[in-house]
Amino acid sequence: MYAEIVTLTVMAGCLLCIIHSWLYRGRWQTIAFFVGGFVFGIVRENIVSLLPMLYTYPDHPFYIGNAPLMMGFGWSASFYACWMISNRMLEAFAPKWKDNKWVVPFVSAIATATLSLPVEVAAGASQTMWWVWPPEAIMVLFEMPALVPFGWAGAAFLFIFFYRWTESRKATPRTNAALFVVLTLLVIVLHLVYVFVVRAIIVLLMT
Amino acid sequence: MQLTKELLPVSAILLVIIMMSGVDLFIIGDPSRLISVIPVVLVLVIWLVATLKVRRSERVR
Numbered sequence: 001m002y003a004e005i006v007t008l009t010v011m012a013g014c015l016l017c018i019i020h021s022w023l024y025r026g027r028w029q030t031i032a033f034f035v036g037g038f039v040f041g042i043v044r045e046n047i048v049s050l051l052p053m054l055y056t057y058p059d060h061p062f063y064i065g066n067a068p069l070m071m072g073f074g075w076s077a078s079f080y081a082c083w084m085i086s087n088r089m090l091e092a093f094a095p096k097w098k099d100n101k102w103v104v105p106f107v108s109a110i111a112t113a114t115l116s117l118p119v120e121v122a123a124g125a126s127q128t129m130w131w132v133w134p135p136e137a138i139m140v141l142f143e144m145p146a147l148v149p150f151g152w153a154g155a156a157f158l159f160i161f162f163y164r165w166t167e168s169r170k171a172t173p174r175t176n177a178a179l180f181v182v183l184t185l186l187v188i189v190l191h192l193v194y195v196f197v198v199r200a201i202i203v204l205l206m207t
Numbered sequence: 208m209q210l211t212k213e214l215l216p217v218s219a220i221l222l223v224i225i226m227m228s229g230v231d232l233f234i235i236g237d238p239s240r241l242i243s244v245i246p247v248v249l250v251l252v253i254w255l256v257a258t259l260k261v262r263r264s265e266r267v268r
Contacts (some may be wrong), residue, residue: 009226015221020215067237077219084210084216086252092257115220118227121243125235142240 014077028173037076082111105160112156113149120144
């Protein structure tokens with residue numbers, strides 16, 4: 001119910017990020033990040049819909065396969081906005097690390113984990129049910145499972161790490177963009193493996 | 208222009224915070240859920256302090 005709210009919020013937020021990226025990072029960099037993000041969101045959520053131990057999307061206005069359209073915008077907008085603010089925090093407080101290939105995605109991942117909390121707490125309530133976790137999920141904050149902030153953080157880390165690696169290659173921006181969009185498929189596989197490892201650790205620790 | 212550069216990604220995060228808080232308050236009707244926005248608001252406060260620090264050092268230069 002009210003899935004239009006989260007759909008419009010995510011699309012408006014993504015538009016702000018796309019404008020920023022286009023103005024300050026360039027055309028091909030923007031295409032790489034947000035087309036890659038769209039592929040990541042739609043393909044990943046279609047795979048997730050086949051896995052009963054993760055969540056389902058019961059009531060959204062638009063779908064591509066089993067993935068709500070908003071997922072094509074939500075992941076990339078979250079990653080981009082959190083990456084940009086992390087860049088600024090590193091520039092101010094740890095300038096030595098501001099270009100480090102591990103530290104930048106790590107700080108962005110922490111920021112993304114904090115952003116996951118209000119979204120997931122609103123998404124899981126019986127009045128909204130934007131996505132629904134199975135009953136065996138271990139809830140820690142209202143209907144939000146313990147896995148969630150780790151899942152969002154891991155996705156941000158992998159996506160930004162591979163994006164920055166691709167961008168640093170000595171090739172044309174167009175070639176790098178095409179490579180990154182293909183690489184998002186690898187990011188999906190790595191992220192799903194990571195999610196299952198974290199899920200197993202949480203089950204081990206909390207049951 | 209500099210302000211646009213700073214504020215566009217932050218506006219996207221603020222939009223999410225405002226909309227999700229609105230859902231918590233007016234659709235779910237449970238103000239205690241607003242606790243979930245505290246960590247990301249803290250991140251934005253740190254970002255604001257970082258931005259002011261960078262601006263100050265640029266002005267000194």
